[in-house]
Amino acid sequence: MEFLFESPELLIALVVGAAGLVGGVGLARRRSDETDTTAPPQDATDVATREMSIEEIREVSGDTGSTDVLDLPEVPDTPAELLEEPPPAPTLTPRERFRQRLSRTRNVLGASVADLFGRGITDEAWDGLEEALISADVGVTATLEIVEDLKRRSREEGVVTAEGVVALLKQELRDALGSTDRSLGRADDEGPTVWLVTGVNGTGKTTTIGKLAAVEQREQRQVVLAAADTFRAAAAEQLGIWAERTGAALVRKDEGADPASVAFEGYAAANEREADLLIVDTAGRLHNKRELMDELGKVKRVLEKQAGPLEETLLVLDATTGQNGISQARAFLEAVEVTGIALTKLDGSSKGGIVVAVQRELGLPVKLVGLGEEIDDLAPFDPDLFVDGLFEQL
Numbered sequence: 001m002e003f004l005f006e007s008p009e010l011l012i013a014l015v016v017g018a019a020g021l022v023g024g025v026g027l028a029r030r031r032s033d034e035t036d037t038t039a040p041p042q043d044a045t046d047v048a049t050r051e052m053s054i055e056e057i058r059e060v061s062g063d064t065g066s067t068d069v070l071d072l073p074e075v076p077d078t079p080a081e082l083l084e085e086p087p088p089a090p091t092l093t094p095r096e097r098f099r100q101r102l103s104r105t106r107n108v109l110g111a112s113v114a115d116l117f118g119r120g121i122t123d124e125a126w127d128g129l130e131e132a133l134i135s136a137d138v139g140v141t142a143t144l145e146i147v148e149d150l151k152r153r154s155r156e157e158g159v160v161t162a163e164g165v166v167a168l169l170k171q172e173l174r175d176a177l178g179s180t181d182r183s184l185g186r187a188d189d190e191g192p193t194v195w196l197v198t199g200v201n202g203t204g205k206t207t208t209i210g211k212l213a214a215v216e217q218r219e220q221r222q223v224v225l226a227a228a229d230t231f232r233a234a235a236a237e238q239l240g241i242w243a244e245r246t247g248a249a250l251v252r253k254d255e256g257a258d259p260a261s262v263a264f265e266g267y268a269a270a271n272e273r274e275a276d277l278l279i280v281d282t283a284g285r286l287h288n289k290r291e292l293m294d295e296l297g298k299v300k301r302v303l304e305k306q307a308g309p310l311e312e313t314l315l316v317l318d319a320t321t322g323q324n325g326i327s328q329a330r331a332f333l334e335a336v337e338v339t340g341i342a343l344t345k346l347d348g349s350s351k352g353g354i355v356v357a358v359q360r361e362l363g364l365p366v367k368l369v370g371l372g373e374e375i376d377d378l379a380p381f382d383p384d385l386f387v388d389g390l391f392e393q394l
């Protein structure tokens, strides 16, 4: 089956058909006065099938209110080439990107270690290393353990140079990050893979989802985004912009709708279109923890009822919030079983050690890192590349 978003004409036809179904509310509000709505469908049979499916989705969800919308990004404002072409390939290799984007952390950690031990392996140098690691957000307990280990190993191995200490430190950091599986889960049977994305607002959830959609669409995997953050209309709009940029489809409802029903319809739409991947965005307001937990738990339960166990439940954390971010994360861990961390804004932080602290304190693998605001600024987390990146200038 053709993916709906790859054919603007088909999209327009769906918009017209679906607007009729919901009595002019929702979709009609977006397209009613545009001349493009009169464009004839290229494939009338396909459109008819889609109309029925949408109706079925509404029946099954028991959510037949007039505000329900199976929405897609604005067609007339979207240049055709954006819809038809996958996003262009990134120009930097992952190593180059890491190197470039980790410059702030590198300057703090890498440069200070070289400086400290440049004058010999002294007690002051070890104290200075402790401070540098704590400043880089490695965390106090982890820092003390790492430095103790380093002292012992450098004695045993007769290390006398700064380069020698750096080599051991790299090994220690690498060991602290462990060798867990960091790949993103995918469905091995029929039906779309589902990734549920959670985290405090402002951590970079929506941006991370957009970047993920770009990677997936570029690899010819068809993506549906579900805007289950219905707390703010702007959240769905922001996700819509990413859908337009990446060529993914978008399922959304009006502000205040039940997030679980958006997730439900998202899965139904992804399934019906034989999409490869559904990514569900969620709200992350923390002012009422009980409400948040109930809401997230319900979204997950509803999805699992349809799809079975989810392939990923990702928690997005902002690297610049340090220990505070880790405490906030715990609220989410109580609400849903998280399978991995996406650590954003690593480019804007001089505290790359947070990767070690996050893994250690939350007991979860960092699977993705955000290295900037642009579409290509997301990388699978590679511990070797990361640790090398921290010290590359040395």
Ligand SMILES: Nc1nc2c(ncn2[C@@H]2O[C@H](COP(=O)(O)OP(=O)(O)OP(=O)(O)O)[C@@H](O)[C@H]2O)c(=O)[nH]1
Pocket: 199, 200, 201, 202, 203, 204, 205, 206, 207, 208, 229, 235, 238, 284, 344, 345, 346, 347, 348, 369, 370, 371, 372, 373, 377
């Ligand atoms: N420097 C940098 N900025 C990022 C990164 N990821 C996201 N941002 C920025 O962080 C801000 C918040 O990102 P959003 O994606 O809107 O965060 P959210 O968690 O979805 O928050 P809400 O939109 O409030 O729900 C935006 O300005 C993003 O451009 C990153 O890896 N590095």
